[in-house]
Amino acid sequence: MTESDLPVVQLTPGRWGDPAHPVELPAAAVEALKHLGVRRPAAPVVDPAVRRTAGEGEPAGDAAPGGSTDDPEFTLAAREVLEKVLGAEHVKTDFETRWGHTRGYSTPDLLRHRAGDTSDLPAAVVYPGSHDEVQALLTACDEHRIAISPYAGGTSVVGGLAPQRATFIAVDLRRLNRLVSLDEISRTATLEAGVRGTAAEAILAEHGYTLGHFPQSYEGASIGGYAATRSSGQSSAGYGRFDQMVVGLTLATPRGKVELGRAPMSAAGPDLRQLVLGSEGAFGIITSVVLRIRPRPAERSFEGWKFASFDEGLTAIRRLAQDGPLPTVLRLSDEAETAINLADPDVLGGGTGGALAIVGFEGTRTAVRRAEVAEVLTAAGGESLGKGPGETWRQGRYRAPYLRDPLLDEGALVETLETAGFWSSLPTLKAKVTEALVTALSEQGTPPLVLCHVSHVYETGASLYFTVISAQTDDAVVQWRKAKAAASQAIAAAGGTITHHHAVGTDHRDAYIAEIGPLAVEALQAVKHVLDPNGILNPGILLPED
Amino acid sequence: MTESDLPVVQLTPGRWGDPAHPVELPAAAVEALKHLGVRRPAAPVVDPAVRRTAGEGEPAGDAAPGGSTDDPEFTLAAREVLEKVLGAEHVKTDFETRWGHTRGYSTPDLLRHRAGDTSDLPAAVVYPGSHDEVQALLTACDEHRIAISPYAGGTSVVGGLAPQRATFIAVDLRRLNRLVSLDEISRTATLEAGVRGTAAEAILAEHGYTLGHFPQSYEGASIGGYAATRSSGQSSAGYGRFDQMVVGLTLATPRGKVELGRAPMSAAGPDLRQLVLGSEGAFGIITSVVLRIRPRPAERSFEGWKFASFDEGLTAIRRLAQDGPLPTVLRLSDEAETAINLADPDVLGGGTGGALAIVGFEGTRTAVRRAEVAEVLTAAGGESLGKGPGETWRQGRYRAPYLRDPLLDEGALVETLETAGFWSSLPTLKAKVTEALVTALSEQGTPPLVLCHVSHVYETGASLYFTVISAQTDDAVVQWRKAKAAASQAIAAAGGTITHHHAVGTDHRDAYIAEIGPLAVEALQAVKHVLDPNGILNPGILLPED
CATH class of the missing domain: 3.30.43.10 (Uridine Diphospho-n-acetylenolpyruvylglucosamine Reductase, domain 2)
Incomplete structure (x- = not known):
């Protein structure tokens, strides 16, 4: 499948x-x-x-x-x-x-x-x-x-x-569910905003193409949501983030239509596509998106690699991110997450020790690329675990969040948060966020387990994704709010961004304001006033009402 | 050298x-x-x-x-x-x-x-x-x-x-000429805006790095200008455009400082870096830029390929742009430009017939990549011309614009313009722009020679760069203004962007306004009003004064 x-x-x-x-x-x-x-x-x-x-x-x-x-x-x-x-x-x-x-x-x-x-x-x-x-x-x-x-x-x-x-x-937007056009020469597809991720892949597969965007929300999320929130998928190393796939878009605003994207790239002023991407409905409703598509991969393979420590693994995946070759999927769990292995509930609490990396390949000539990647990872201290862990990860790639509901049923508090930073900042960023979560939850009498992985890499840095599990207190909403606030402060203090791929919404709004600063907030509000003069669009999402 | x-x-x-x-x-x-x-x-x-x-x-x-x-x-x-x-x-x-x-x-x-x-x-x-x-x-x-x-x-x-x-x-800004910091783990360098392109390379070379940004203006242009105008260099296939190298920047505005870029990528709202890039001094003065850097290439090689026609060559380079492997430099001249060969003044008027492509490789293992590229180009009908034309191009890579002054001395009108579009639009875009230039100049009694090349490729499209040569009329400024207006209209009608890497300035402002539409213009003006309430910054550049 x-x-x-x-x-x-x-x-x-x-x-x-x-x-x-x-x-x-x-x-x-x-x-x-x-x-x-x-x-x-x-x-x-x-x-x-x-x-x-x-x-x-x-x-x-x-x-x-x-x-x-x-x-x-x-x-x-x-x-x-x-x-x-x-x-x-x-x-x-x-x-x-x-x-x-x-x-x-x-x-x-x-x-x-x-x-x-x-x-x-x-x-x-x-x-x-x-x-x-x-x-x-x-x-x-x-x-x-x-x-x-x-x-x-x-x-x-x-x-x-x-x-x-x-x-x-x-x-x-579920009725906006059409493939508007397909340009096989330019390899672009125009999809309406309500097309679900799974439907987009099914539609494109009929023509031999894929978008290659597989976030953990893939079974539920939609094209418009991906665009409005700057989603990033598990295959981002190979296919890029969603915002990197968008070459054009149409926005409906209370003031009228905005259409952007006449060319892949342009020097005609600011890139306004990048102003709409991530605007979370505050500037208008994205009604369709022109997306770069690729041929469906002829081959796919996923494998596991073990490193003695997260730090050793981080150096290894940085080498691939900076000097290549880049696999399609590249992830690294820290020691705690490796021991728990959320991707494989059957070995929950088991695991193989050290830090587990998942390396996936899609496309053509994957054997050649696998050999090249293996050379880099081996030189960096990695030990191949073969395809077993890779296949396990692949089969469970959308299943980890399913565990949250039965965990809540059991009385556990479980939540995730994520950030990104430059490579040199990641060890401190990880340590400070972990410390903040442990302290904030321990102070409430519920010392947590904090797991972390890297799942999106760039030449200059990477994401960090944290999973937190503890016992619930009597008011778990307040309990988590305190933990989240502490983590957000730690992210800001360590120079990370408040979100790598979850977006801002209301939960991150105050941290976002602090991150971009008052002048930038004012500039965005000025854009909103032009497009939404009466403030009817998603009030208080992304930007504060003024 | x-x-x-x-x-x-x-x-x-x-x-x-x-x-x-x-x-x-x-x-x-x-x-x-x-x-x-x-x-x-x-x-x-x-x-x-x-x-x-x-x-x-x-x-x-x-x-x-x-x-x-x-x-x-x-x-x-x-x-x-x-x-x-x-x-x-x-x-x-x-x-x-x-x-x-x-x-x-x-x-x-x-x-x-x-x-x-x-x-x-x-x-x-x-x-x-x-x-x-x-x-x-x-x-x-x-x-x-x-x-x-x-x-x-x-x-x-x-x-x-x-x-x-x-x-x-x-x-x-020439006194802002320092390397502010170098992060070798993250492979980023913070350079002040006044650092010239050549100086940036010399500074980075001392540490073993390169930016890899080599536009034709390389001998004169600066880091701040690259950022403010979305410059694209001759090695863009391998190193990306300048706006893709920027991971952070500092902007001075009449209202104060804006600092952007905490991570390579973020889902925290619109990408505000992409709002400042290309803003051409209308929003503020970019004072420093954090740039992704790469190790200096161990090897470099440039070679020529001949195609029977521009169309055949276009299909071939599209194949590389879409399915790889991508060389570092990838250019294709049309038949007219191939015959003239501006890069090699000694054979001006000579040339080898057909359409000449220049393919360059930098980095490591270039021999492997060269072989892979050669396989693709041969299958697409290309004939290798060996390293001769590549080396000639390399030696003359910044020299073509030098010819303009002696041409003007001789009484010729010579100028360039450029656009970009999606692959499927390029043949029509090229034909319509050429036709507009020929008609507009012939009507003035000065039928031109119009040359064209592709020098920047993406998965979904590419740039088109035109060189126009004709006799001067008595008022060559007016003469060119008419030709340029006709070409701009043709670009708009054929769906291209008014500029791929030359920026907007005053010359493209009206076309730019038409391209992004009145609502987007109003949004940008609103941003300007916030950052520059009294309109002192580059009045009339990029945006009309209101």
């Missing part, structure tokens, strides 16, 4: 992944959790619909859940505006649909979902079917001051789907 | 290149020009200083040339402001210095220079010595509403040094 055979998965609200293929925690893992002080039962899961029916009081600040017009701020007039533009069948205000579009999939999101917390509930969910309908919708919403939040795959883990307004509507 | 051995060249005003090594037109070329109707003598060169001394009237709209306070709008008070910030020794108002900072090196610039046209003369030239001095200067100029234009190498060919104000000062 290859990436293009995976189905489009309809994620379950509040629970990650393909509901048809849940992951169960191995018994050994449950046993291991006890060493962290993890104890069931965690807080019971509350059904907000049931709670509503029972007439239970709402938490302060919540929008009232319920039927079609239950949001007191969302008037019949507003509904009529939307129906006029899109047709009544494409405007939903039933509770189930709204609840299914509430927040994303960060651990705090899942915890709030479990608690039946109906804050962040959109007042309506609308389904435009084309760029022109998105444009008409934005024009109407602008006129009537209806705040909107774009929604495609819904896989945000940074609060990117929870704009800071009591009343807003979610604009679900 | 390698690139790092080339000296920093002090360009002569109004005449391109190293004055110590002028190029003479071969007699055969002079003969060949007669077929285009080129006749000497062209307009005599006028010394504006002599003209001034003789008391001759100035052209309308000119600032009066001459001594320290000759610009009637440039007051003693303004001079005192500058001297207070930088010291009197770093504020020059003598005519020779100002004339030496007037305009750049487009053919119209050279023609106006020859005519002694003193419009565009800066009122003063100032020399800050550090970021802090640039910052203090901008703060003072902002307070006193003194318009400024950054000046580093001075090699603009798009009117980038002629802001649309009767009175402005040129900020010459």
Whole structure:
């Protein structure tokens, strides 16, 4: 089975992944959790619909859940505006649909979902079917001051789907699901924003092409979301980041359409594509993207390499990143993550010792490249573990996040965060973030396990991805908030960026402001004022409201 | 001799290149020009200083040339402001210095220079010595509403040094000429903006590194100019464009400092580095740049390949650009350029027939890569011409623009322009631009020779670079303006970008506005208003004043 055979998965609200293929925690893992002080039962899961029916009081600040017009701020007039533009069948205000579009999939999101917390509930969910309908919708919403939040795959883990307004509507882009055009000479494909990652691969596979973008959210995420959040996939060493694949895009804004990208590269002013990429719906809704595509790989192979330590492995993968040859996939787990091996739940708590690297090859002549890479890694102290660990990783490449839900069920707190920096800064960055997480959670009586890996490399630096597991306290949302704040401060102090591929949303907004500085924030807000003069687009996401 | 051995060249005003090594037109070329109707003598060169001394009237709209306070709008008070910030020794108002900072090196610039046209003369030239001095200067100029234009190498060919104000000062960055830091682990170097290309290579060579950026302006241009204009060098296939080398930068603006780039790549919002790159001094003065560097190549080799036609060659180089392996240098001349062979003046008018490609390799294991590339090119119909044409190209790689001055001396009009597009658009783009140039110049009684080459390739497209030669009319500035307007319209109609690596300046501004559209222009102006609220930065360059 290859990436293009995976189905489009309809994620379950509040629970990650393909509901048809849940992951169960191995018994050994449950046993291991006890060493962290993890104890069931965690807080019971509350059904907000049931709670509503029972007439239970709402938490302060919540929008009232319920039927079609239950949001007191969302008037019949507003509904009529939307129906006029899109047709009544494409405007939903039933509770189930709204609840299914509430927040994303960060651990705090899942915890709030479990608690039946109906804050962040959109007042309506609308389904435009084309760029022109998105444009008409934005024009109407602008006129009537209806705040909107774009929604495609819904896989945000940074609060990117929870704009800071009591009343807003979610604009679900799933009907924008077409291949608009394919240019086989230029090797570009124009895809609408609502095309899911799996659907994009299936569509392109029919023509013999691949995008090569396989983030861990691949089963749920969409083209528009990839673009709006600067997603980076597991094959980024070979295929690049998503923002590097984009050669053109179309943006609908309350002020009208912006079309960018007449050539792969240009010296005609700033690269405005790079201003829209990562704008997270604050400047407009990306309705289609022109993407560089590649022929489907003739061969694929993944293998494992063992290094005595993370530091030794880091030097080895830096050598490949700087002097080549670059494999398609290049990852390195630290000693702790290697021991746990999240990619292979069956050996959870086992592992091979040292630091495990996964090296993958796609394309043609992979045997030649494998031999060249093997030479570099061996010279750097690596020991080949053969294809076994590589194949295990490949089979589980989208499965690690599935473990989070059963871990939460067991009463564990589990969450991830990531950063990036230049190579010389990485050892300190890793140490400081780990220390901050350990301290912040230990102070709350829940000393954590902190795992780390590198999964995206560049000539001048790399990403660091942390997984944190501890026992839950009574209020795990607050518990994690404290840990996250400490980690964010450590990232800033060590000179890293607040996010390498998870985006800003609301969770990283304050750290982002500090990272780029007040003048740059003001410049971005000025851009927003031009494109969104009434501030209806994703208010409070990425940028503070002013 | 390698690139790092080339000296920093002090360009002569109004005449391109190293004055110590002028190029003479071969007699055969002079003969060949007669077929285009080129006749000497062209307009005599006028010394504006002599003209001034003789008391001759100035052209309308000119600032009066001459001594320290000759610009009637440039007051003693303004001079005192500058001297207070930088010291009197770093504020020059003598005519020779100002004339030496007037305009750049487009053919119209050279023609106006020859005519002694003193419009565009800066009122003063100032020399800050550090970021802090640039910052203090901008703060003072902002307070006193003194318009400024950054000046580093001075090699603009798009009117980038002629802001649309009767009175402005040129900020010459030559004293910002230091290597600030070198991070050998991350392979980054921080260089100040005034470091010339040749100096950057010499500095890095001392440590065993290269930037690998070798545009045709290499002998004159600077790091800050490369960044502000999105320069692309002849080795872009191997080393990338300059904007791809930048991982961080510092910008001084009237509102204060902006520092960008904490990691090679980030998902923290829009990539603001890409907003500053290409901003041509309209948003601030780039004072230093953090650049990705590479080890100096152990081997270098350049060779020629012959294709039956440009179209055949285009398919061949597209194959390399899309499926690899990519050489370091990859260029393809069309049949007309191959016949003329500007890179080798000795065979001007000769040539080998068909379409000549130059393929260069730098780094390690070049023999292996050469063999792989040869396999691809042979399969695509190419015939190896061996190292002869490659070496000839290498030796002349910065010399072609030197020919322009003796050609102008002979009474020829010669100028270049460039664009880029996606592969599928290139044949039409080339045909339409050529047709527009031929028509526009033939209508003026001067049918031209139009030559074209591809010199920068990407997976999804490539650049097209045109050289135009015809006889001059009585007003060659107007003559070229008509031809350029026709070519620009053709580029827009065929979907290309108005410039691949020459930037916008004033010459491309209207085409640029049309290319990105009114909303994007408004967004950029909003950014400018934040950073430069009083509009003192390069007024009218890149963006229209509003």
